[in-house]
Amino acid sequence: MEKKLLTDLLVNSNVMIPSLLLDNYYSLGLNERECMLLIHVHAFISHGNYFPTPNELSERMSCTPAECAETLRYLIQKGYLAMDQSKDNNIYSEAYTLLPLWEKLVSHHYQNEVSNESHEQETALYTI
Amino acid sequence: MEKKLLTDLLVNSNVMIPSLLLDNYYSLGLNERECMLLIHVHAFISHGNYFPTPNELSERMSCTPAECAETLRYLIQKGYLAMDQSKDNNIYSEAYTLLPLWEKLVSHHYQNEVSNESHEQETALYTI
Amino acid sequence: MEKKLLTDLLVNSNVMIPSLLLDNYYSLGLNERECMLLIHVHAFISHGNYFPTPNELSERMSCTPAECAETLRYLIQKGYLAMDQSKDNNIYSEAYTLLPLWEKLVSHHYQNEVSNESHEQETALYTI
Amino acid sequence: MEKKLLTDLLVNSNVMIPSLLLDNYYSLGLNERECMLLIHVHAFISHGNYFPTPNELSERMSCTPAECAETLRYLIQKGYLAMDQSKDNNIYSEAYTLLPLWEKLVSHHYQNEVSNESHEQETALYTI
Numbered sequence: 001m002e003k004k005l006l007t008d009l010l011v012n013s014n015v016m017i018p019s020l021l022l023d024n025y026y027s028l029g030l031n032e033r034e035c036m037l038l039i040h041v042h043a044f045i046s047h048g049n050y051f052p053t054p055n056e057l058s059e060r061m062s063c064t065p066a067e068c069a070e071t072l073r074y075l076i077q078k079g080y081l082a083m084d085q086s087k088d089n090n091i092y093s094e095a096y097t098l099l100p101l102w103e104k105l106v107s108h109h110y111q112n113e114v115s116n117e118s119h120e121q122e123t124a125l126y127t128i
Numbered sequence: 129m130e131k132k133l134l135t136d137l138l139v140n141s142n143v144m145i146p147s148l149l150l151d152n153y154y155s156l157g158l159n160e161r162e163c164m165l166l167i168h169v170h171a172f173i174s175h176g177n178y179f180p181t182p183n184e185l186s187e188r189m190s191c192t193p194a195e196c197a198e199t200l201r202y203l204i205q206k207g208y209l210a211m212d213q214s215k216d217n218n219i220y221s222e223a224y225t226l227l228p229l230w231e232k233l234v235s236h237h238y239q240n241e242v243s244n245e246s247h248e249q250e251t252a253l254y255t256i
Numbered sequence: 257m258e259k260k261l262l263t264d265l266l267v268n269s270n271v272m273i274p275s276l277l278l279d280n281y282y283s284l285g286l287n288e289r290e291c292m293l294l295i296h297v298h299a300f301i302s303h304g305n306y307f308p309t310p311n312e313l314s315e316r317m318s319c320t321p322a323e324c325a326e327t328l329r330y331l332i333q334k335g336y337l338a339m340d341q342s343k344d345n346n347i348y349s350e351a352y353t354l355l356p357l358w359e360k361l362v363s364h365h366y367q368n369e370v371s372n373e374s375h376e377q378e379t380a381l382y383t384i
Numbered sequence: 385m386e387k388k389l390l391t392d393l394l395v396n397s398n399v400m401i402p403s404l405l406l407d408n409y410y411s412l413g414l415n416e417r418e419c420m421l422l423i424h425v426h427a428f429i430s431h432g433n434y435f436p437t438p439n440e441l442s443e444r445m446s447c448t449p450a451e452c453a454e455t456l457r458y459l460i461q462k463g464y465l466a467m468d469q470s471k472d473n474n475i476y477s478e479a480y481t482l483l484p485l486w487e488k489l490v491s492h493h494y495q496n497e498v499s500n501e502s503h504e505q506e507t508a509l510y511t512i
Contacts, residue, residue, distance in 0.1 A: 006390070010274050013148070016144055024188075026190055061154055134265060141265065227391070261493075273423075274398055275427065280444075295401075
């Protein structure tokens with residue numbers, strides 16, 4: 001058992017979370033529960049499950065499946081999360097995509113950088 | 129600006145979070161806000177800041193500095209977080225350590241593995 | 257273009273490599289080219305391609321497709337790499353698995369820890 | 385011992401390597417040994433050692449300390465690696481920085497993206 005446990009720890013031990021998400025979720029308008037739900041979806045996707053159910057999500061969270069489903073709907077409606085539908089050999093499949101979230105983060109960060117820069121230029125101007 | 133932004137994204141873009149934490153914080157007794165606070169402390173430590181202040185933490189969270197300080201105290205008291213004090217050249221320094229959390233997670237996971245295994249053995253017994 | 261580039265950098269920017277591999281490949285008997293080939297296979301698998309071809313590998317390496325194929329055979333023969341065959345809906349598929357490598361690393365590390373420990377105990381004995 | 389080993393595996397188990405490095409080191413003019421040396425320097429820096437010695441590096445590599453020192457010199461001379469000197473409380477310290485490498489990678493990737501795009505536009509033109 002032990003060797004299997006160690007091997008498993010070695011390979012699946014970490015999930016990578018974009019620093020921009022941790023640093024900016026609050027200024028993007030998300031609270032901890034919403035952000036954590038998105039992190040869980042991201043972790044499921046990283047491990048190959050592209051469409052975790054509210055039940056699977058609620059097992060890891062302090063909310064019921066119904067609350068998870070409601071938060072997922074809210075996040076989709078507000079444009080933090082989206083659903084992709086694809087058809088392959090007459091089989092429809094659904095997948096969550098976090099692309100809208102990453103785009104919001106990049107836009108937000110990019111704007112910050114630009115406004116910091118123009119601010120620095122202004123400051124530079126006034127200190128001449 | 130752009131090249132600096134890209135280089136920064138390339139190098140500092142991700143923080144590694146132990147999967148065991150994401151999968152088990154709730155069964156360890158933590159809610160999303162508490163877990164996220166620990167993730168923020170972990171991210172600060174990963175970037176070389178071993179003692180983030182309640183102010184620094186609250187800037188990224190949906191809680192006030194006072195609420196952050198209170199949650200930090202609670203997490204230390206409950207044994208999820210600890211503080212290391214060291215003295216170097218007559219300078220005292222304080223650092224958070226998440227070692228108690230990692231140990232709780234490993235113990236928790238280890239017990240689960242063991243109980244799953246004995247459960248599997250029992251099941252195997254009954255199906256003979 | 258730029259926003260797409262940034263989003264891409266944000267999400268796919270890093271691959272996680274087990275520290276045990278970096279620290280121990282040489283003492284496990286691998287040289288840099290062999291280890292790098294295994295890292296490339298690991299990165300392809302992380303991005304969902306479970307059976308990269310010698311051509312795909314050689315595009316990123318300072319060796320020809322034929323040299324890549326030969327090194328792959330050598331690594332399989334020496335037990336660092338294995339192939340899984342599966343049959344799904346009458347379609348056979350092949351996948352590389354790095355499980356043998358992770359097991360070797362865990363065994364190697366575990367032995368080192370144990371021998372360090374008994375060495376420490378011995379040293380402790382002699383210093384009494 | 386075991387619990388310490390598990391905790392250690394949990395926390396220090398992985399090093400993040402930029403995908404751009406793995407995908408492009410060869411087209412940037414690096415071979416596997418040179419790239420691996422840079423990865424080792426990156427891993428040492430990630431763990432807080434900003435100036436690993438040729439001895440420390442050669443312990444993990446299939447080359448002697450003298451060969452490591454020579455490759456380090458070559459990589460600095462060719463602009464893949466640089467050294468930062470800082471003075472703090474009258475103590476000089478030296479640190480490697482991989483910033484030149486990240487900048488090369490971003491420039492390389494950016495150019496590729498741009499040339500792909502203009503190529504796509506051209507193709508689009510001809511297919512009208």
